[in-house]
Amino acid sequence: MTPLTYIRASDRADALARAGSDGRFLGGGTNLVDLLRQNVERASALVDISSLDGAIRESESGGLFIDASVKNTALAAHPLVRSRYPVLARALLAGASAQIRNMATVGGNILQRTRCMYFYDVDGARCNKRQPGAGCDALYGFNRYHAILGASDQCVATHPSDMCVALAMLDAVIHLSGAAGERQVPLTDFHVLPGDTPQIETVLKSGDLITAVELPPPSDATVNSEYRKVRDRSSYAFALISVAGGLALADGQVAQARIALGGVAAKPWRARRAEQALVGRAPTPDAFLAAIREDLIDARPLSGNSFKIGLVERTMVAVLTALAGTNA
Template identity: 45%
Template sequence: MREFEYVRATEAGQAVATVTQDPRASYLAGGTTQLDLMKDGVLEPELLVDITRLPLRGVSRDGDTLRVGALTTMEELAADPTVAARLPFVREALLLGASVQLRNMATIGGNLLQRARCRYFRDPTVPACNKRRRGTGCAAVTGAARMHAILGADEHCIAVHASDLAVPLVALDASVRVMGADGERSVPLTDFYLIPGDTPDLENVLVHGELIVAVDVPLPRVGTRSAYVKVRDRASYEFALASAAVAMTLDGGVIREARVALGGVGTVPWRAREAEELLRGAPPGPSVFLAAAEATVRSPFTVPGTAFKVELAKRILVRTLSTVAGVTS
């Protein structure tokens, strides 16, 4: 790890001004991913601005919206009674997303901003990584690739988005409140993350110096059922091979509303709007669930190591839809 300067911010505006004015600067919160990348030499900030003492922690409710401070820890959000009662699939994603030790350190803002878990991105001795340096190629496309993306991927980058929490939040149309040098703005999570395309090094719409200060989560109507299902290589803490977040409202034997997203298979948390359209107004059952899965996993980009994820993604979605609807195949 290279040497760096360290300052502790006492006010959000001060932190934003400091980082905005210095292209070498980065924010430091829980540090559970950032410090690892610094040790590996992938990230090399020359100035760290510690924001952990800023008043950006806590969960509050304003009508049908839950506001989560960006420095709220994963464990704190999972323990919130409104989350347990109205957003069970968010709680499940939090509990499945990290060990207890990490959940007590990792912040919500940091979780949404965590970097790719691609082994090639995290190894600076691998020269071909468009995410580290645009135009160098993607070693994962020709190398061993299993924990990689099939949706939103192409020859430029197949790194998967690692956040479990982002998957149900994307399904709920959550948004992030961002503070920058020019004030605050709100960005829907569905617009926040960027498909790699020709610019894999740009992962979201933040400009240098902007700081996530809160996450606004719309609460679904009372009676909505939800679940987050995650498939991984081992039962203990592990990243998803594939996951699905589903929230569903049933009325009169049909699906009145459905919100669907996939994780572990996309370069971004993957909102399945085609599936939602097929499900809305349909009676729940295996045939409609399979049609929704087929519509979601369309035109995947696969390499030999990721081809299995096409069928896995469909099956995890059908399983989650069946679980939420209480349907047995």
């Protein structure tokens, strides 16, 4: 681990002023500290923002405003999250262990990096995300956990966050603060696909700080929602695939569908084609299957993960079928 300077910020302005061009913000540290310790990442300074205020409050529009320093455990347990956005509570509880959720922050969860084994293998593997131009050993190596959508010949890694899949389904907005002032970015636009620059994972600029996440007012499709994660073991494992789904019915037809997928791309994948295909259709398993295939038509599986296509289909159909029964 490269020696660095530790700074404890007194408030947000202090944190932004002291980060510099090569500093990193430290919240819970559940991913960042591992990355620094294993020399996957380097930083000249750590700016500790763990003492900044963290609150969850209703917004003026009737949505929810969540400070970035809120711990994952607190967010999952909040009454408004559990009643209005149950998909988010369930996604958080599906992630990591209770001990890690007690430390991990909302902002850090959004910024966590891929768990691709080649990304972490500093001494033995080629990784364009870690070292641009080095190559990608996952393309022809062990790629069971890797992307089937939105990948490139430079990188096939996936984003590991469960929480972010739910936030994508909910149309969450990320609030940022930096040298250029305040700005807001939809969660679905915050993470970027690898293309030719897999080392660029988000739209963050140097010195930017995630300050909050805002959820829009709840709808029938956010209240009637579910998160389902499929993994190799029942706990403390990253998703092979996951589905965040929400459904609203009217007069026996789908009035609104919300679908986001995890474990399939370098970012949470909002299945907008499937959503549009379902509106006005009867909520049947056949309709759900046909709809998700609208998004999966672009899937490009690797040697070890073609099973993900069928797994996404079956899981999405199961989630929406259950929600249709609840909404009947």
